[in-house]
Amino acid sequence: MLRPDGFGESFVAEKPGAPSKPPKSKLTEAVELVTESQIWGSVMRHGYPADGRTRSLAILSNVFLHLHPAKMRKSGLRMRYTWCMGGLSFFLFLSLTVTGLLLMFYYRPTAEYAFSDIVYLREDIPLGIMRELHRWGAHAMVITVWLHMMRVFLTGSYKPPREFNWGVGVILLVLTLLLSFTGYLLPWDQLAIWAITVGTNMARATPLVGYEGPLAQMLKIGDIQLVHAGADARYFLTVGRLIGEQTLLRFYVLHCVGIPLAATVLMAIHFWRVRKDGGISGPM
Amino acid sequence: MPHFVAEFANYLKLFANFLTTPWLFVTLAIVLFFASLKYYRVWTRPRPAGAIALACVLLFLVSVTDHNFRKIVTQPDNVPIMAMLYIVGFFYWLSLRQAAINDERIEAGKGPREQDETNDRVHVWPDLVYIEFIAAILATVVLTVWSILLKAPLEQPASLTRTPNPSKAPWYFLGLQEMLVYFDPWLAGVVLPTLIIVGLVAIPYIDRNPKGAGYYTLKERPFAIGGFLFGFLVLWVLLVFNGTILRGPNWNFFGPFEEWDVHKLVPLTNVNLSEVVFIQWLGTGLPKEWYIREMPGILLVIGYLVVLPPILARTLFKSMYPRMGFLRYHVMIMLLLIEFSMLIKMYLRWTVNLKYVIAIPEYFFNI
Numbered sequence: 243m244l245r246p247d248g249f250g251e252s253f254v255a256e257k258p259g260a261p262s263k264p265p266k267s268k269l270t271e272a273v274e275l276v277t278e279s280q281i282w283g284s285v286m287r288h289g290y291p292a293d294g295r296t297r298s299l300a301i302l303s304n305v306f307l308h309l310h311p312a313k314m315r316k317s318g319l320r321m322r323y324t325w326c327m328g329g330l331s332f333f334l335f336l337s338l339t340v341t342g343l344l345l346m347f348y349y350r351p352t353a354e355y356a357f358s359d360i361v362y363l364r365e366d367i368p369l370g371i372m373r374e375l376h377r378w379g380a381h382a383m384v385i386t387v388w389l390h391m392m393r394v395f396l397t398g399s400y401k402p403p404r405e406f407n408w409g410v411g412v413i414l415l416v417l418t419l420l421l422s423f424t425g426y427l428l429p430w431d432q433l434a435i436w437a438i439t440v441g442t443n444m445a446r447a448t449p450l451v452g453y454e455g456p457l458a459q460m461l462k463i464g465d466i467q468l469v470h471a472g473a474d475a476r477y478f479l480t481v482g483r484l485i486g487e488q489t490l491l492r493f494y495v496l497h498c499v500g501i502p503l504a505a506t507v508l509m510a511i512h513f514w515r516v517r518k519d520g521g522i523s524g525p526m
Numbered sequence: 527m528p529h530f531v532a533e534f535a536n537y538l539k540l541f542a543n544f545l546t547t548p549w550l551f552v553t554l555a556i557v558l559f560f561a562s563l564k565y566y567r568v569w570t571r572p573r574p575a576g577a578i579a580l581a582c583v584l585l586f587l588v589s590v591t592d593h594n595f596r597k598i599v600t601q602p603d604n605v606p607i608m609a610m611l612y613i614v615g616f617f618y619w620l621s622l623r624q625a626a627i628n629d630e631r632i633e634a635g636k637g638p639r640e641q642d643e644t645n646d647r648v649h650v651w652p653d654l655v656y657i658e659f660i661a662a663i664l665a666t667v668v669l670t671v672w673s674i675l676l677k678a679p680l681e682q683p684a685s686l687t688r689t690p691n692p693s694k695a696p697w698y699f700l701g702l703q704e705m706l707v708y709f710d711p712w713l714a715g716v717v718l719p720t721l722i723i724v725g726l727v728a729i730p731y732i733d734r735n736p737k738g739a740g741y742y743t744l745k746e747r748p749f750a751i752g753g754f755l756f757g758f759l760v761l762w763v764l765l766v767f768n769g770t771i772l773r774g775p776n777w778n779f780f781g782p783f784e785e786w787d788v789h790k791l792v793p794l795t796n797v798n799l800s801e802v803v804f805i806q807w808l809g810t811g812l813p814k815e816w817y818i819r820e821m822p823g824i825l826l827v828i829g830y831l832v833v834l835p836p837i838l839a840r841t842l843f844k845s846m847y848p849r850m851g852f853l854r855y856h857v858m859i860m861l862l863l864i865e866f867s868m869l870i871k872m873y874l875r876w877t878v879n880l881k882y883v884i885a886i887p888e889y890f891f892n893i
């Protein structure tokens with residue numbers, strides 16, 4: 243069935259005047275019945291991507307795929323050129339979102355339950371590898387993002403007009419590390435709490451706003467110290483002088499909602515800019 | 527195992543432990559790094575590269591027979607780090623190999639390999655979409671197998687009263703934790719990370735070399751690539767390795783085949799620059815006022831950060847300075863000098879046990 247706007251080209255388009263074809267098999271007939279129905283035509287806005295036009299339409303008429311351009315440089319297609327690292331980073335991010343969501347069904351971010359929920363995930367769920375998929379996926383993503391940055395640097399792909407997108411990338415790198423860092427605390431075991439202690443202790447030493455940081459003592463009104471152990475950068479991070487339940491909650495919210503949202507927005511910008519900056523780089 | 531073989535293996539392990547003494551290890555790594563850049567056209571050829579890869583794999587296989595080494599690398603969180611070392615090595619080879627091929631082609635007037643295909647436009651569907659699809663499937667398979675084979679770690683429940691020894695930051699921050707040995711937290715934990723981020727963002731605005739955009743090359747931008755990879759491979763990846771494999775109880779250094787002994791005694795004889803100047807050299811004892819006491823260090827730091835850049839602009843970077851202009855040059859040189867200061871501080875610690883160049887504990891201001 244041809245739609246008036248011409249989008250509904252059928253699966254095997256019969257052109258008028260074409261030489262007569264051998265009779266169709268039952269299978270072809272069945273396929274045609276489906277692909278020429280109104281329902282199919284309303285979902286798929288084009289025929290099978292077999293020629294230039296329909297292939298372009300396949301990309302352009304799909305909300306996910308249309309972050310791609312319709313056409314690209316052949317050199318940018320090469321594995322040896324991109325190492326596929328940006329794509330892998332994105333794929334890992336998606337899979338982390340899915341596995342993370344599943345983990346959220348089992349995990350309660352409180353000092354009382356966090357650890358035992360993880361133990362439950364680990365010991366009592368048959369064939370459970372969600373936690374493994376999530377943890378190793380996170381490790382892998384850190385590595386793929388580093389390698390992606392290395393390849394972008396080595397191919398000089400940050401040079402004009404891609405300077406801005408490199409900057410977006412650096413922020414994505416930071417967000418990736420922060421995602422990993424906030425997630426590290428959630429199992430609420432010794433490994434978690436002490437790694438985060440080592441990490442957040444740094445904030446004590448922030449110049450001006452950390453109570454053991456340079457110049458912080460100078461911030462005072464009369465005799466009243468503005469920056470002290472109960473009000474400084476680390477206190478803000480960990481919501482207390484020590485890692486505790488409040489820290490867990492704060493990290494949990496940042497890990498599951500705050501940072502992923504920010505990363506999603508930045509990735510949309512990142513991919514959009516890859517396109518707008520002329521696709522994957524290549525020599526002039 | 528025959529007696530002499532075991533004995534020989536023992537000597538090898540002692541030798542390996544010796545090679546990983548901090549100063550020697552970092553020095554070797556730096557020499558190796560620059561040699562690998564200089565001779566990139568030789569070692570990246572398939573045969574030498576294959577031989578190196580084989581040697582690396584063998585080295586690992588032999589190493590895991592050692593009890594102490596095995597104990598570290600089989601910790602679940604450390605498995606990906608070991609894998610990363612080999613993966614980074616592979617991609618280092620892959621990029622330099624392509625750079626070597628391209629540079630030879632450019633010399634022959636042919637342009638890089640990417641040039642041949644850059645004007646070929648292909649349809650994203652199916653060419654790219656299929657690759658993405660297959661890559662996604664492969665990644666899923668790898669991740670699933672990995673997850674089945676290796677269980678995620680879980681230690682004792684969190685307790686703030688029992689401090690593990692050593693306490694390590696998450697592995698990707700171990701390079702920064704390593705810097706804590708040489709710098710105070712405000713530098714290693716706050717200023718350095720900030721500068722790394724700012725420095726990375728600044729790269730495209732500093733590097734105005736129009737060549738080498740969109741293809742692999744080394745010859746056309748040796749300075750940019752050398753500077754970046756030095757930071758990434760030596761100051762980041764290598765220090766992550768150090769922090770993971772070589773740092774044990776009390777954050778002491780241990781060889782890869784050395785038992786982690788909690789009671790290992792390391793003499794702490796670090797001195798500040800002020801003590802060296804006023805006590806050892808002048809013999810006057812430390813002045814009371816901090817600004818007199820720390821004057822030598824302050825002068826040194828000012829000399830390094832303020833006086834050195836214009837001098838370098840007239841000497842080492844003579845040809846670069848006019849091209850870059852005042853602002854670009856100074857941003858670049860500041861970032862480079864600070865990157866370099868990490869090494870300087872490390873070597874000063876290893877050679878003369880220097881603790882602080884400037885030590886003003888009154889204001890938590892130590893450099």
Ligand code: HEM
Pocket residue numbers: 324326327328329331332335387390391394399400404407408409410411412414415418509512516521522523524726
């Ligand atoms: C969550 C992290 C990231 C994701 C998911 C991501 C994803 C991608 C993807 C899919 C591409 C297309 C080409 C390719 O795969 O190589 C790309 C290109 C690019 N990325 Fe990223 N990226 C991330 C982080 C970064 C970082 C850390 C940087 C640099 C500091 C960066 C800079 C760039 C630049 C400049 C391009 C354009 C390259 C070209 O045109 O050849 N990205 N990114």
